[in-house]
Amino acid sequence: MTDNPLIDTAKAVRENAHAPYSNFKVGAALRTASGAIHAGCNVENVAYPEGTCAEAGAIAAMAAAGEYGIAEVAVIADSPAPVPPCGGCRQKLKEFAMDGDVKVTMATMDGAIKVMTVSELLPGAFSADHMEKD
Structure with a gap:
């Protein structure tokens, strides 16, 4: 256990990963504005x-619970x-991050930690603003 409930949650859920092909289990946890x-x-697939x-699984769980704003994220792998989120997950995190300063804590099973913001992970991100017409 750490003093970070997000890392602890990500570490615990990592054990449930279905990674028979890569053997690379990853866990993610996010906190919303409500504190949930x-x-x-x-979850890998033979295809x-x-x-x-x-990260996508955590976002889906958040949306299934009726929440749509990420306040903080943690990701852990052995x-x-x-390990930072992949490019697609960076865009997904940007979609739901309450602002660009949302903290993403990346950790290893051995305790190494790196913290970046969503904006640092995805500079120049595509957003809904790009789709607005004058």
């Missing part, structure tokens, strides 16, 4: 890469260095 924590793990990422 939602978690997800990666690789048709699986889902841990890797030599903290």
Whole structure:
């Protein structure tokens, strides 16, 4: 256990990952403005890469609970260095992040931690503003 409930939740849900092809289990947890924590793990499919990422699973759990604003995120994997979300998940996090300063804590099972904001992970992000016409 750490002093960070998001990392603890991500670490616990990571154990439920279905990763028989890559053997690379990932857990993610996010906190919403209400304080609720939602978690997800990666789920692989034999038709690789048709699986889902841990971050996407956590976002789906959040939406299923009727919430749509991310206040903080944690991601954990058993890797030599903290693993950042993939490009698609960065865009998904941007979609629901309450602002660009939302903290994303990336951790390893050995305790290494790296913290970045959603804006740092996805500079120049595409947003709904790009679709507005004058």
